[in-house]
Amino acid sequence: MNVTIVGTGYVGLSTGVCLAEIGHKVTCIDIDEKKINNLRQGISPIYEPGLEPMLVKNSKAGNLLFTTSHQEGLSEAEIIIIAVGTPQGSDGAADLFYLKQAATDISAHLNHDAIVVIKSTVPVGTNDHIKNVLENECSNNAKIEIVSNPEFLRQGSAVHDTMHADRIIIGSNNSEAAAKIAEMYRPLNVPIIITTLRSAEMIKYASNAFLATKISYINEIANLCEAVGANVEDVAKGMGMDKRIGEAFLYAGIGYGGSCFPKDVKALLHTANNNNVNFSLLKETITINEHQHELLVVKALNRFGDLNGKKIAMLGLSFKPETDDMREAPSIKIAALLTKLGSEVVAYDPVATNNAKKILGNTIKYAKSVNEAVLNTDALFIVTEWNEFKNLDLSCIINKMAKPIVYDGRNCLKEEMITACEAIEYYPIGKPAIIIK
Ligand SMILES: NC(=O)c1ccc[n+]([C@@H]2O[C@H](COP(=O)([O-])OP(=O)(O)OC[C@H]3O[C@@H](n4cnc5c(N)ncnc54)[C@H](O)[C@@H]3O)[C@@H](O)[C@H]2O)c1
CATH class of the missing domain: 1.10.1040.10 (N-(1-d-carboxylethyl)-l-norvaline Dehydrogenase; domain 2)
Structure with missing residues (x-):
């Protein structure tokens, strides 16, 4: 099938690459020129295990194209999947600005019948609203059916989750459109639930x-x-x-x-x-x-009394391992609290440092390795459970610190590693601390 993705971010790109992998001809549109230029060269804009090789393979095979032009990208689309962001608005509601813009772009350029699938996470009733927008704005008498197909992939395992989803939800008030989307996903051999638009959104x-x-x-x-x-x-x-x-x-x-x-x-x-x-x-x-985001700082305050002038190593910046995504990462709040209390923060993350710099700027320092981050620090905060941190040579790390004090915000260090240290104060979450003097 000819599938076009509108919005080539985490979800759009993972979906597009996987649909190409199972035999569809996929065109991914994005308004971000730099992103599209990189994608055309086989460079993934996001860190996602397994994604780039699949991207390169399907691009070379001609199954996967990238464009910034809605006109070009929509010209042969049978199925159009909208995967633009729906960030939080100032009142807590989902901000549908990008979604509405995507609908307007589709209306302006679509000149044949198609099924529009909303994969973005949208509040109940949004699919109905977008159907109205498309029907009212589409000037070319194109017949459009709408399908809600929410996404459940997890960043860090997006390819695996798409290829081996627990279930696929298809919501539509039109059984033919629902059947066509089910057919698109059939090669994945994943359980499919067909329901109404509103139930799918919910x-x-x-x-x-x-x-x-x-x-x-x-x-x-x-x-x-x-x-x-x-x-x-x-x-x-x-x-x-x-x-x-x-x-x-x-x-x-x-x-x-x-x-x-x-x-x-x-x-x-x-x-x-x-x-x-x-x-x-x-x-x-x-x-x-x-x-809970404040917990490590509260624990450190209880231990030190005052964090002014303390040097704290922070291991992990991304909101979870295997991704470079910093959106709503607890590290942001922890870094802000520590710097507000007068601490100097030195952070290390295997892949998220560049994205973190865009948010945290020079409020903290960035190290290129765990060893560099912990040097002469008064405490170590483990914020993201990267494998690299789970397998640390803890004794060696502790020796580089000014004080051997570790706050494990993800309970990711094994007890044997801690008890093997000559001296340590180890504070996990929800478990007794281990103090060896
Ligand atoms: N990231 C996840 O893990 C995840 C998982 C499940 C569901 N979702 C949902 O999927 C949606 C997309 O999330 P994401 O993380 O992929 O977002 P994202 O910000 O990574 O990607 C969105 C992309 O859409 C592009 N875009 C915006 N307007 C456009 C337009 N008019 N035409 C073409 N491209 C346009 C942006 O440039 C961006 O590249 C959201 O609703 C989100 O809640 C995300």
Whole structure:
């Protein structure tokens, strides 16, 4: 099938590359010229394991094209997938500016019948609204059907998640359009659920808000574990083996971040408020998460009394491992708090430093290695659980620090590594500290 993607970001690019891989002819449009120029040369603008080789392979085979021209990109499209950003607006609602612009671009250039698929995460009712926009604005009498097809991929495993999704949700009020989109995905051999536009839109928000709530729940349990002397990892293991609960997303830490959970939880809350539904659980999910972002700083303040003049190494900047995405990363808030308290922060991340510099600028220092980051520091904060940090030579790292004090915000260091150190103060989340003097 001829598929055109409008918006070639994390979701659009991963989707486009994977659809080309399963045999479709895909054209990816983006308004960002630099991005498209890089993509034409086989350079992925994002760090995503496995994406670039697949991008190069399908570009060379002629199945995958990139353009900044909506006219060119839409000329042969049977299916148009919109994957533009829907960031958080100032009132917490999803900002639909890019989506509306994408709809206007499609209306202006589409001159044949097509199915428009909204993959961007959008509030309930948006697909209906965009259908109206397309029908009213499309000047060429093109017949357009609309399909909601929310995306569930995780950054850091986007290719795997697209090729092996748990399920594909297709929402449409037109059964032929739904069947055609199901056909497009058929080679993936993934369970497909066909539902209405509004239910599909809701499935996406309900899923993300549930996962975010699961994280806030285990984080509150972790805080309680610390207070009563229990170990959250044992508790989570014991809970997770209950099939009704499941073991995923029961990892205590410094809270969720990223381009989706924070904004999607707030957008769902906004929808609830607009519809006079008091979804107080979501309010708590958000509040708990905000406190959790501050937890390492609070723990360090309790330990040091005052962080003014302290030198802190921060390992990890991206919101999670295997991505260079800094959107809503807890590191941003932690760095801001530490610098506000007068600390000097030296950060290291395997891939996110360039993106971090765009946000944090020169408020902190950036190291090129773990060894460089920890040199003469008073404490080490582990903020992102990159494999590189899980496999640290901890004794060697500790020796380079002024004080052997480690705050593990992701519980990613193994107990054997810590107990092998001659002297250390190790403060995890939801587990007893290990102090060796
Ligand atoms: N990133 C994720 O992990 C993820 C997962 C599931 C769902 N989503 C949802 O998918 C959507 C896209 O997210 P993303 O992270 O890929 O965003 P992104 O910001 O990485 O990419 C969006 C792209 O759209 C382009 N764009 C904007 N307006 C355009 C237009 N009129 N024509 C062509 N291109 C245009 C931008 O230049 C950008 O490259 C959002 O709604 C998000 O909530 C994201």
